[in-house]
Amino acid sequence: MDIADLSGKILNQDRRALARAITLVESGRADHRNQAAELLEQLRGSGRQALRIGLSGTPGVGKSTFIESFGLYLTGLDKRVAVLAVDPSSARSGGSILGDKTRMDLLSRDPNAFIRPSPSQNHLGGVARRSREAVALCEAAGYDIVLVETVGVGQSETVVAEMSDLFLLLLAPAGGDELQGVKRGIMEMADMILVNKADGDLKSAAMRTCADYSGALRLLRRRPQDPDGFPKAMTVSALENQGLAKAWEDMTGLVAWRKQQGHWDSRRASQAQYWFLEELRQGVLAQLQTGAIKAQIGGLSKAVEAGEITPSSAAEQILTGLNLRLE
């Protein structure tokens, strides 16, 4: 593959080249990994930055409906929008629930939108790295906004938050006044909570849910990257296109403030460090899965089980073999 040619085409906003490049970064083959790394290194100098928006929510809250409506709203403002998905469940189900071709039907036909279903990978680390690289490719291809969607399970929110400038949590109206079992950690990551389905019979329930979450957000510790009024909860209706303009106005206001205060740049810089360390960790873990070391680990594991060696000495033996040492 001619990497310089591919890189030039991506910078020229060639969608097919972008799709091919994403396939390249998703590949696990060693030669593809090298080419992907070279491509990303070449594109690093593009200087293009998209607004990267992470979006999480449990199945059924309306993520695809929201992305379709919000994406069309943004393309209507002459923005170019890319949509990617991080889907840790695909490994279990054997197919991507976020990759369903029938989702986002109108948006997928919009020439200013690019939608990429999530790759099927067998662990979150791999999915995360590839999604992050896909985000970088979309940025280089000049997309103004990159939406990264994930289902609200396990660790995927953390991973998506680490590749986003803004993190949105989408909720559905609750029946009573209970907070919907949203973990505190996820609430703490959110810049905005959008209570969807604020229409028809569900409208009043949505407003109550929104008020509950506004209250809960006020109890959280204030983060330095938040201006007055953030993080905030608001109602939207993805189905009836209600609240989208207001949500966008709030997002752009927040981004402008963070840029002006230096939080945007410092967040990007600390994310780069996070991903460097994460790549390193994944790389070392991958080494542990290979032939000779894997067998050695198997042997030592049995010895540890039998009490013939302490866990730390066993680990030390492997790390010495890898030329790494415990502190």
Ligand code: GDP
């Ligand atoms: P996802 O699983 O989070 O992607 O959710 P979907 O977008 O597939 O939506 C799940 C269901 O909720 C579908 O039946 C949608 O039509 C419905 N839905 C999504 N957004 C809204 C909304 O704003 N109002 C109402 N009333 N229903 C909605």
